[in-house]
Amino acid sequence: MYKPATIKDIALALHLSPSTVSRALRDGYEISEETKKLVVAYAEKVNYRSNPIALSLKNxxxxxxxxxxxxxxxxxxxxxxxxxxxxxxxxxxxxxxxxxxxxxxxxxxxxxxxxxxxxxxxxxxxxxxxxxxxxxxxxxxxxxxxxxxxxxxxxxxxxxxxxDNFKGAYNAVESLIKAGKKKIALLANAPHLSITNERLAGYMKALADNHIHFKPELIRNCNKGGNDYQEVEDAVKDLLNAADKPDAIFVSSDRISISCVRALKNLNFDPKEIAIAGFANSDVVDLLYPSLSYVKQKxxxxxxxxxxxxxxxxxxxxxxxxxxxxxxxxxxxxxxxxxxxxx
Amino acid sequence: MYKPATIKDIALALHLSPSTVSRALRDGYEISEETKKLVVAYAEKVNYRSNPIALSLKNxxxxxxxxxxxxxxxxxxxxxxxxxxxxxxxxxxxxxxxxxxxxxxxxxxxxxxxxxxxxxxxxxxxxxxxxxxxxxxxxxxxxxxxxxxxxxxxxxxxxxxxxDNFKGAYNAVESLIKAGKKKIALLANAPHLSITNERLAGYMKALADNHIHFKPELIRNCNKGGNDYQEVEDAVKDLLNAADKPDAIFVSSDRISISCVRALKNLNFDPKEIAIAGFANSDVVDLLYPSLSYVKQKxxxxxxxxxxxxxxxxxxxxxxxxxxxxxxxxxxxxxxxxxxxxx
DNA sequence: AGTGAAATCGGTAACGTTTGCATTGAATTT
DNA sequence: AAATTCAATGCAAACGTTACCGATTTCACT
CATH class of the missing domain: 3.40.50.2300 (Response regulator)
Incomplete structure (x- = not known):
């Protein structure tokens, strides 16, 4: 059984008290240089390490x-x-x-x-x-x-x-608009997360500032936060099968962005027709196909x-x-x- | 200061000894049902949790x-x-x-x-x-x-x-050969890792079994294990600028596979000309472009x-x-x- | 010589928990 | 009634460490 040396062991071996050993090891002012050297040397020899558990309990x-x-x-x-x-x-x-x-x-x-x-x-x-x-x-x-x-x-x-989720979302959506997109859907995370709402606000403001009418029917929430791919694919399919099909999707969550890319690929959509912009911090976002604009957080x-x-x-x-x-x-x-x- | 309830607190409050409380909580046979109920109820009330630190120290x-x-x-x-x-x-x-x-x-x-x-x-x-x-x-x-x-x-x-790194590598390399590739380079991790050598062996065996001559000059080791992208790009560039340019690269490491894909993209190589197969467990390998064959570990x-x-x-x-x-x-x-x- | 201040060290309790042993009181047996 | 058993509980030590409080010695200064 693994049994490291303790202060008591050192004290016993050196005919000192545990307290003296403790102070010597912590370089206490009350201990003579001589004793300190002795203790430190012996501690080194038996490879003494203070026990963090005991310390936690005490302190x-x-x-x-x-x-x-x-x-x-x-x-x-x-x-x-x-x-x-x-x-x-x-x-x-x-x-x-x-x-x-x-x-x-x-x-x-x-x-x-x-x-x-x-x-x-x-x-x-x-x-x-x-x-x-x-x-x-x-x-x-x-x-x-x-x-x-x-x-x-x-x-x-x-x-x-x-x-700055608001601004991040705003900028991403704005970039889609500048690229000529008119009907921008929103794929979002669970609605009670702080970030979800801030990004939603950014999305809405970007639309408003560019005189695009906000349509609630273009929003889908993925409550499982992209942990369930099928949920995302269903949402994407649902959006893109609508009569008034969007020409872009803004994805307000990291994992969902990836799932959205996968959905577009699996559903065989032409990347030219449907642009994606989304939050994403994966270190391979730039290698994905279909490719996307992405908001990277620091x-x-x-x-x-x-x-x-x-x-x-x-x-x-x-x-x-x-x-x-x-x-x-x-x-x-x-x-x-x-x-x-x-x- | 955060101070959770202890056994002593319970003992004091209930006019019992700590040992009785301890035994009551662990459902010791020596404690009367009455006392047990009392203790358990009170422990519940003050949200008692045993202190893992103290337990660690003791046990x-x-x-x-x-x-x-x-x-x-x-x-x-x-x-x-x-x-x-x-x-x-x-x-x-x-x-x-x-x-x-x-x-x-x-x-x-x-x-x-x-x-x-x-x-x-x-x-x-x-x-x-x-x-x-x-x-x-x-x-x-x-x-x-x-x-x-x-x-x-x-x-x-x-x-x-x-x-089974040997077999994984063997199969990947074999698949490249079956796809008509003749000159298969190897991009590998640090040479003293167990997995590096096993995968190297698989690579060599696949070549031998298919009567392809093994050429040491087609091997590059990335000692930083893909943590340094530039190292990988340099290796790829070096390989592909050789007179006897390979038509495929087998990458024997997860991170390096990704870096290799990125290098091919950055260096603007035509994916048709140079195929990649590599170990990779990223959950987005299937979405990468240039695409690759990949060996996934369980x-x-x-x-x-x-x-x-x-x-x-x-x-x-x-x-x-x-x-x-x-x-x-x-x-x-x-x-x-x-x-x-x-x- | 006597006082006292440093210098140097030891004893003990405490952190929260468990456990072997001792103790108490009551019930049972002889 | 005395002895024995048993159930229920308390006491104290231990895990490794440190902090407080003393104790002892040395040494300087009056």
Whole structure:
């Protein structure tokens, strides 16, 4: 059985008390240089490592932060996590990553598990399914530092980072209009997500500013957030079989954008006839066919900002009451000119 | 400050001792039904959750397993993790996911951190950069259960799961030959990875079986494992600018396959002239252009099998000395017939 | 010589939980 | 009635660490 050396072992071997050893290892001022050297040397020899579990129990601090995202396979989130880690490691924190697969129940379980593992704080992007935030609210009320990113919620007052979803959507839809599209459908995520509504607003404003009448019948919500391909294909089929067939689709969600591309391919639609623009952070969007214009979020930066906010909360001596919601720009990548395809 | 209810709190409130409360909650036979009901009811009321940290300290068990992979953004790994979680949660274990970004140092840090957090076991797929396995070996010798998956190593004797990389490569290369390709280049990952060599062997055997002379000058290794796009583009450019230009490329690594597709696009090669076949687990491979034949690994299943092996190790009463290496089949998806592209 | 301040170290409790052992009281047996 | 059994509960130690409070020694200064 794996049994690492403890402070007690060292104390016993060196005929010292555990407290002296502890202080020597932490370079306490009250310990003589001589003893320190002795202890440090012996600790080195037996490869002593302080036991983080014992420390967590004692200090109620773990120097680790919990991350909760819907899906790791979603590039946006894995990029954001990379951003989080880049800062966290630098500051001496470890990360514990969990995914919810957009299930409200799994989210609750994961969050509670993290809280009890005494993570020092939580970074969370909400699952599409969650509508009851009370479990988070009570943890937050109890003093657990939480920062929301991307899929933020209004119900809890704390630091938040998200993208300028309104503008991102506006610009994408505008680009479609400028390309001559007149009937632009909207394929959206679950309607109670913050990002869904902001992007919907951007879509509507772009239409209005360009004097295009808004038609509710051109909107489809995919409540499973693109986790279920069939749902997306059905929506696309439904839209494109309508009498008043749209000439473009704006997709307001990362995963759904991909599914929409696949649907157009599977349904054999001519890419010339129906343009796509959508949010997408996959690192291969530019290689997809049919190709699309895409709105890319600054996922890595968002992760960095989120974790910095969280560390501010964690390390602050005094309770913080003034919170900020950072909104990041998005990047619009226009659909590439028609491929130079082989005949 | 966040402070959940403890057994002591309950004991105090109910004028009982902590031990009685503990036994009541675990349904100990020595406690009267009456008391049990009382305790359980009160625990429910104050939302008592046992403190996993204290339990870990006491039992030297954490009911959590550590996962170490090179990169979450790599679909293969996020799929494998989903497989791991599906079983782990069912069996009452939690997962702690970390990524190494193919850095040997980060790998060592993460592994040691997990070991000290007293995970009950480790699931690891090695970083491309690692050549010194001593840190793993010593942990394993000390009794930490470890299971390797996908990128396995010979140096440590334990359970392992990987794909039939030989056959996967063989079939892919064979399919290229059947499609009439004669000069097939190989774009490979770092040469000291287990999977690299197995796939190389499959490539060579397929050539030999089809009486194609093996030419070492058609091989390029990307030591950064596709994390550096430029490295791949350079290799592709180099290959295709040769006098004896290949008519196909077999890519023996997931990320590099994607980079290769991108390189062909950026370098403006005619997909008709140069075919690609490669390992790839991205969920959008089928939508890429230029398109390719791809070998898909059973990532989800691999994760499931790996975690089952690990749990066997963890929960076994007696030390296990007979180890198995499972080898999973791969699926070959042939390049789709030429797209019905718009003129 | 006496006082006291450093310097250096040890003892103990505490974090939350479990567990072997001791204790209590009541019920049962002889 | 005394002895024995049994059910129900409490006590204390332990997991590894640190913080507080003392204890001891040395040494300088009056």
């Amino acid at each position: 109620r601090r773990s120097y680790s932060i919990g991350i909760v995202v819907p899906k790791l396979a979603n590039s946006f989130f894995s990029q954001a996590i990379a951003g989080i880690e880049s800062i966290a490691y630098e500051r001496g924190y470890h990360t514990i990553i969990t995914q919810t697969h957009d299930s409200a129940e799994r989210e609750r379980i994961n969050v509670n598990h993290l809280a009890q593992r005494s993570v020092d704080g939580l970074l969370i992007s909400m699952s599409a399914e969650t509508s009851d935030f009370s479990f988070l609210k009570s943890l937050h009320d109890d003093g657990l530092p939480i920062v929301f990113f991307d899929r933020i919620i209004d119900e809890i007052d704390t630091f938040k980072v998200t993208s 996922s890595f930066e968002m992760g960095q900002i989120a974790v910095e906010m969280l560390l501010k909360l964690i390390e602050s001596k005094y309770p913080i009451t003034e919170f900020e919601t950072r909104v990041l720009d998005t990047e619009l990548h226009l659909q590439q000119p028609p491929l130079n395809l082989p005949r | 030297r068990r954490s009911y959590s397993i550590g996962i170490v992979v090179p990169k979450l953004a790599n679909s293969f790994f996020s799929q494998a993790i989903a497989g791991i979680e599906s079983i782990a949660y069912e069996r009452g274990y939690h997962t702690i996911i970390t990524q190494t970004h193919d850095s040997a140092e980060r790998e060592r840090i993460n592994v040691n951190h997990l070991a000290q957090r007293s995970v009950d076991g480790l699931l690891i797929s090695m970083s491309a950069e690692t050549s010194d396995f001593s840190f793993l070996k010593s942990l394993h010798d000390d009794g930490l259960p470890i299971v390797f998956f996908d990128r396995i190593i010979d140096e440590i004797d334990t359970f392992k799961v990987t794909s 990532s989800f299943e691999m994760g499931q099998i790996a975690v089952e092996m690990l749990l066997k190790l963890i929960e076994s009463k007696y030390p296990i000395t007979e180890f198995e290496t499972r080898v999973l089949d791969t699926e070959l998806h042939l390049q789709q017939p030429p797209l019905n592209l718009p003129r």
